[in-house]
Amino acid sequence: MGICFSIDSDTKAPGYEPTTPTTKQDRSRSYSSSSPMNIKDLRQSPGHRNVDIFSYDELRLATKHFRPDLILGEGGFGVVYKGVIDEDVRPGYKTTQVAIKELNREGIQGDREWLAEVNYLGQFSHPNLVKLIGYCCEDEHRLLVYEYMASGSLEKHLFRRVGSMLTWSKRMKIALHAAKGLAFLHGAERPIIYRDFKTSNILLDADFNAKLSDFGLAKDGPMGDQTHVSTRVMGTYGYAAPEYVMTGHLTARSDVYGFGVVLLELLIGRRALDKSRPSRQHNLVEWARPLLSHNKKLLKILDPRMDGQYSAKTAIKVAHVANQCLSQNPKGRPLMSQVVEILENFQSKLENEEEQMLRVGSSSITLYEVPKDTIEAPATGKSQCENDRAYKSE
Template sequence: MGSCISVEEDELHKKQNNCSSNKAGVSGEPVSPMKDGSLSSNTIVIISKNVKDLRQSPGNGDLDIFTYEEMKLATKHFRPNQVLGDGGFGIVYKGVIDDNVRPGYETTQVAIKELDPEGLQGDREWLAEVNYLGQLRHPNLVRLIGYCCEGDHRLLVYEYMASGSLEKHLFLRVRATLTWHKRLKIALDAARGLASLHAVEKPIIYRDFKTSNILLDADFNAKLSDFGLARVGPTGDQTHVSTRVMGTYGYAAPEYVMTGHLTARSDVYGFGVVLLEMLIGRRAMDKSRPSREHNLVEWARPLLNHNKKLLRILDPRIEGQYSIKILMKVANLAYQCLSQNPKGRPVMSQVIEILEPLVTQEMSREEVTLQNGGGSLTLYEVPKSLPDNETKRNTLKSESERAGEAGKSEKVTGRSKSEPPKECDLYDPSPDGLH
């Protein structure tokens, strides 16, 4: 979910409690059409500095404005069994908007995020979501359908992502196994989402890239969510923007933590951390492990370029599903993204160029996926040249071996105790350091 509130160059605007529930939108230049699933050069204009501005904007966006009563109907009066999650922003509910909620509205499953007035985030983060996601459209960014801004109530209405977060599948569900191929595909989807933000005329730095902010739809397509900490990046002759450091321990780039200097390469580092988590099957920060293994990057990065050492620390749940050649290419990519030197990291367009052929190669390997109680076992097709009886024996043997491996991995995962990464203000540089 979200992180602590970030107070940057300008003072946080006071809450406006007289928001309109009429149709409105995000003011700014229109986003140019997407080509081949990516955003072409376009302009994101942040007009709404506070909720009063949002109310007065002319409404050239395509966001639906809901009343609080409609939000109550959509969530069955915010019933506890409708809760999808809870974070720094507030509680997220599953909901349905249909003809009963708003006459004539096409039935749509949604996720409704309600800002907690006592929580870690505030109007600034809420407005950032409306401003950015109200203008951006990309297959790998969660779609913002609309919002509610009525009295003290601040809610955001998103498309519903049926499979939840990458975090839940990677760390919190013992029986669910993300196959090697699924992990690569999720990494590629997330890379495309980040690249689309970096490609706009005034680059947008996501600033909070982590597994809990990567959501998966019913087909396990990945999309980035939670834009509360997103920030317009450097333009023109600027090399960076200076800002109070915000994010999540373990994911923030070292130079950003040290100096408050933010660039698109800061996002690349966060991507490298998530890629490493998918390779190793451990959280970025895990104090339940031996002290030298608390920080995943510090412990695992030096081992990424050594085949034997990497295989010893690899997530056992993906054992036997990869080719060593592809594995080492992915590990080398993670190694580059996690470079201490920002200039030593690839840009996200280069990350995509590396991952795309690897995902294609994995797809070309003939495989059959068995779904069993939420888990999945990958069985590779036996060569057709084998006699029928031998084929049958090998297939049964393969199934038995895979089932045994899955059972072992469940036991290993069940013993692991990880605490969620802390989300907070990482570092507060002195005001003199801002410019």
């Protein structure tokens, strides 16, 4: 999971009008700065026409008075509950399963991060961003109402759920969807930098379609002649780009690095940081990156739970993408739009490969010989982190 660090006290909430993409590449339009910049503005001018405003009593009813057995997860932000909004909650409302996140007023995040989520998710509509259905800003209460993602987080399936098996094709599908979400944000008239890309912030629906969640740390990117925006360092250790950690200089390619870390986790089945392993293997990127350009060594460290589901050639190509994203030089990293194009080209081939595997009818047959001196297999048991839940709000 990783450790969150530093709060960016000088970040302003985004200010844009709602919009939907119109071009083939899902690039967003230019926006005007009319979104609420603080809680007072939000109460005076709700702002986002696609977002419902709920009372605290309505959300209390939707969660059966915030019943403990409906808790989906909890973290630095607060607690996330599963709920249902229907006729009993609001007359005329179509029955909708939701996830309701309640801000902990004494937690590590505050009104600024809460408002950032309202503004960013309130303005955007994209298949690979979690939909914000509504919010509550009543007295001291701060709640967000999202679409319910039935399969929980990628982190849960990849590292913590006993018996859960993410196939190669599912992992590549998730990688593509997450890449599309980032590419959409980066393609805005003023790019949006997500800033906290990690497995626990990628949520999955019942069909394992992936969507980005938790926009509390998102920030407007550079404009015009600007090469970067300067900010206090925030994010999660193990996923944050090295130049951002060192200088506070933030660009869209900082997100590309985080994507590379997650792609590496999907390939190898290990956490970005895992102190339960030998010391030289604590940091996944530092340990694995030198092996990514050596094909035989690479095949030894791939997640053995996927044996027989892919060709060595395809795995090597995906690893090459991860390696590019993890370049120490930000300019050496691809744009997310380029990553999407590459992964889309892989997708049809991956589907064909899995069909061939199914025709063979035996999981014991692989497309390459697994070396005998395989490096230690990834752990599939419990998380070393505290909040062992599907929804995380760090």
